Every structure is written in C-alpha cells, then in structure tokens.
Amino acid sequence: MGISKPSTSGALETGDSDHLIVPYRPRNFWKGDVRFENGWVEKDYGRAPLPSRLYARICLHWEEIALKRLQGIDGVPAYLGRPTRNSIRMTRVPGRPLDKLKAGEMSELCLYRLQDLVHQIHSRGVAHGDLHMRNILIHEDIAYIIDFSTAYARGRLPFIDKGFFRIFKLLDLERLYKIEKKFFGRGTPPDMFYLYRFVKGHK
Helix, strand or coil: CCCCCCCCCCHHHHCCCCCEECCCCCCCCCCCEEEEECCEEEEECCCCCHHHHHHHHHHHHHHHHHHHHCCCCCCCCCEEECCCCCEEEEECCCCEEHHHCCCCCCCHHHHHHHHHHHHHHHHCCEECCCCCHHHEEEECCEEEECCCCCCEECCCCHHHHHHHHHHHHHHHHHHHHHHHHHHHCCCCCCCCCHHHHHHHCCC
C-alpha cells in the first residue's frame, strides 16, 4: 500500500466534536488521530505505523513552516505548536467541506473570498498544492483552507525553488478554476505546466 500523504479524519474539517476522534480505526491504521479541545485541533500520528509516522513528521514540518508564514491571514488556521514530533496543534476553524455543498449553495461572494484567500496565501510565498474541496471549508459565505501538510513554501529548494513554487501555485489555480466551473459554469483555466497537460492528455 503506497503512502501519498498522511491523512486524518473528516472530523478535522467539520469540527463537530470536542473529544478525541480516532478516525477509521481499526480499519485503517495509516491515519492519524484528531483531537479537539478549547478551540484548537491537534493532529497526532504517534499511534500510526512507523512508515506512516516517519513520513508524517516530514509533512508536519512542512505544515508548521506554512502556517507560521501565513500567520495573521483570516481563513487559515493559526499555528499553536508541536506538542510532540508526531503531532501539530492549530486553531480550529468552522465550516462544511466544499464537496458537501450542492449546486447553488455557494455564493458569488464566497467564491470571491476564496479566490482572494488563495492569492493572499501565494503572496506569502506558500502554495497549498492539494486544494481539493475537502480541504476548503465554508461557513456563512466565508472560506477557510486547511491541511497544509503538503504545501510548498518558497525557499525549500533553493536552486529550483522558483519552478517548484510555480507548479504548486498552478495546481491551486487549477483547483479554483474547477470550483468556479462546477458551481457557476464558467471560468478560465490557467496555462498549466507541460507534465500536467501530458498526463491529462491536453495539448
């Protein structure tokens, strides 16, 4: 079984509980635990198998860097610390995952706010890279973005940094285009990089 990224329960996205959540256990031992308490949320991979735990440490480090750089941006969880090397704690944000919304349930204002949020994130030198609709929460027309565990922050790869950031940024913009297309039937796709077009069969 391959590991694409360490994952956690959907409870992280919706924030519907104030006690320990053990996602999908014992059916899926690759996932981390999620705990909510007093306005914060903690992702913990301490009980995950060793391969998942080791990879999670890398991703949690990336998430820490991203959240610190994005501190102060409304719509992004605030970084609160690393209780252990296998865990990370951040503020809890409200909302329903965007993939749970039906056609007509997303307003133009909400779309604009989401687009603006992504541009603010990019302006800080961070690209999410995995901006699927489960990582976007909507609450009263306000958009929140969660799970920066695979985000790319400028400066990680000095000699090829500009190119990598561009790729991750384009992935974010492609997701925004798909969201606008789904909910409003319009949108202009970004000019994606060659490998993406090749895999998708685009010229």
